[in-house]
Amino acid sequence: MKNKICDIAEEYKSILWEIADYLHANPELGKEEFKSADFLKKQLIKESFKVGEALPKEFPTSFHAMSGNGKINIGFLAEYDALPEIGHACGHNLIAGMSVLAGIVCSKVLGDKATVHVFGCPAEETVGSKTVMSEKGMFKNLDAVLICHPDNVTAFGGTSYATHPLRITFLGKPAHVADPDYHGINALDTLVDFYQRLNELQRSFKKPYILGKIITEGGNAPNIIPDRCTMKATIRSLDADYLEGKMLFAIKELAKKVAKEHDTELELEHYEPLYKNMINNKCLEKFMQDNLKALGVEDIRIYPDDYADGSTDVGNVSHDAATIQPTIKIGTGIDAHTPEFAVAAGSEYAKEMALLAVKAMSMTACDVISSKEREGK
DSSP states (O other): OHHHHHHHHHHTHHHHHHHHHHHHHSOOOTTOOHHHHHHHHHHHHHTTOEEEOSBTTTBTTOEEEEEOOOSEEEEEEEOOOOBTTTBSTTOHHHHHHHHHHHHHHHHHHHTTTEEEEEEEOOOTTTTOHHHHHHHTTTTTTOSEEEOOEEESSOEEEOOOOEEOOEEEEEEOBOOBTTOSSOOOBOHHHHHHHHHHHHHHHGGGOOSOEEEEEEEEEOOSOTTBOOOEEEEEEEEEESOHHHIIIIIIHHHHHHHHHHHHHHTOEEEEEOOSOOBOOOOBOHHHHHHHHHHHHHTTOOOOEEEOTTOOSSOOTHHHHHTTSOEEOOEEEOOSSOOTTSHHHHHHHTSHHHHHHHHHHHHHHHHHHHHHHHHHHHHTO
16 A cells, blocks of 8 residues: 555656745745645646635635545645745745645545545744634544645654734823923833833743743833833743643733733733644654655654744644644755745755655555554544
């Protein structure tokens, strides 16, 4: 079966090349990926997938494609948004190609035992469509979800930070600084007090965290008492429940207390959705590691469970279904979100490595089916 998977992947690898090259030459920002989404959908329709809308109101460039009629549900996540000015410097042109081709390969080889899903997931770099898909329960019935990310190393393990950025605004009352009778209510004094007390509060957080904060509004003129002052904070933890239940709760309660003490009004707004921490499924990781090794990939790095260097909406998916997001090496001495990475993402070497990942992902789907069959599903 796995030999057939590799043969079919080789036979249809032009699909990966076409997707990777087209998206690389036509980068589109998040929520604007109309050409990219159409290109992917046409490839899937051509291979007999039923393609429908996923989030037509929230994300018009999203889609959900299905093929096969088996009891076991396998999902692949396609990302295809680019970055401003530097294009596909995160390699989403390759992610889209890998997920679409893996879906096609699995549908042709495993379609009698599995139902294959390919999810078109726009705006990963900005507002994260997978967070909304997760909220709507789109991944709940999947037995396995796979996505592979280009990188400068082939790696498994680790996690990602749960994050829920917060905007905190204090509203006072303006006055001229020289007015002898009316002094207004200084929102900046409130914000500065809150900032200092937040520094004290964060010392009480026991689990690993990140708290980055900046003042984005601090008044308009030095001779006017500031009536509106704002802080933006990125608040991250390796545990989404700890982030929401402990950290954010405590920060919001402190903001309310400080606002009351200074007689200011308070506005709290999450300006980006909650990205949950990534839970890489150990069984799926073992399957895919073994499959990559069988394909000749020996240089594989394994990260400790608490290793994290960013946040991703794939984390939300991993709280709904068994999920993995390993990385595949597409170059040396390159870092994501740089012009050099964008060049690497368009290279022949990157596409060859992506093809190896397609084979390993599809072989892993085969392993999932065999495992589920042994369990009697």
